[in-house]
Structure formats: C-alpha cells, structure tokens
Amino acid sequence: MLHFQTFIGGIFDTNAYLVQAPGGNILFDAPTGASDWVQDLAVRPDLLLITHGHVDHIDDAAKIKRIFKCQVGFHPEGIPLITDPNFFKKLGFFLEPEPVQPDFFIEETPETEFCGIAFRVLLVPGHCPGSLCFYSADHDLLFGGDVLFAGSIGRTDLPGGDHELLLRGIHEKILTLPDNTMVLPGHGPRTTIGEERRNNPFLR
C-alpha cells in the first residue's frame, strides 16, 4: 500500500497529495499553503508533478521549487499558464501566481516511472489544455486533477475549456480503468472509478 498524505489549500480548496514513493517523495500540485504544509511534515519533495496550470494548483510551485530544489514537471501545453506571470491577469483574474519554470515536460505515455513507481500518464483536456491524470496500476490509484470528481466533472467555462472534449476523454481514458481504482481529485473527497461509473450524473 502506497503511503500518501492530503493537503487542502487556497481559496478554491485545492487538494495536494504527497506520496512517499520508494525512490523519493512526489508532490502532486501546489495549492496556496502547500509549501508550509510540506515543511511542517518535514518531508522533502523530490518531484513536483503539476496536473494542470490553473492558478489554484500552482500558487506555491515556485516557492516549493526554491525551498526544496525539487524537479518540476508538467505538460507542454501548460507553459503559458504556468510560466507567464501575466496569464491570469490578462484574463481578468486578480490572482498573480509566481511563475515556475519546468525541469522536464510530461507527455501522455502508457508507462513511465516517477521515484520508483510506474505510472500511466493520461492527457485529458477539456477542463484545461494539457490536463494530466497519473494512474498507478500497481497501487490502484489515479491522481486525477480537475477531470473527474466525486459526483461531478471539471468545469469547462474557463479559457481552453471544452465540455465535449472532456467527456470524451473521461469515457475513453478514465472510465476504462478498473472499478476499484481510487480517484484522488483536485477538489473534494476521494472516490472510485466504479462509484463514478455507476452514480456520476454527468456521465450518463
């Protein structure tokens, strides 16, 4: 069983997950306050994997990279959102996250490895361009970002959003995972693929 801890931070109650993997510690997403949280745990993240570039998931990313000298990875389509300090201001948001530069890019791939854990990386746009989900078949876990929630799906009214595209991605890439897969979403409680397949009203 994989050991992980959850943090909820920022004005949108965004989840971050810290995974103690055999080859190091992986932090998924960096909401406001994640940096202090990780410091309090006295666990050093070796890797920060960003599911997508929305401001609530990256607010502490630059700070975490600076403090822990960890490697930061995200999908290339996240570049404008994550590395341009004015991206959100131009859209009329008052938020101005500190930009962070990637150490590597993450592409969709059937199998790769992060800190000794095998992951399938799924590109599921529609909520946001370059939105990634990280699936561990060995541990029946999906770090899902803002793609699929307990009883809901990601909003598609933000720039680059596309409802049909999101639904297609969920049906083709997410609901095809085993029912017992635990989904760790970017907001709200955890759920399972089976539960959402049966009861999620957005997937009927």
Ligand SMILES: [Zn+2]
């Ligand atoms: Zn989002």
Ligand SMILES: [Zn+2]
């Ligand atoms: Zn979010």
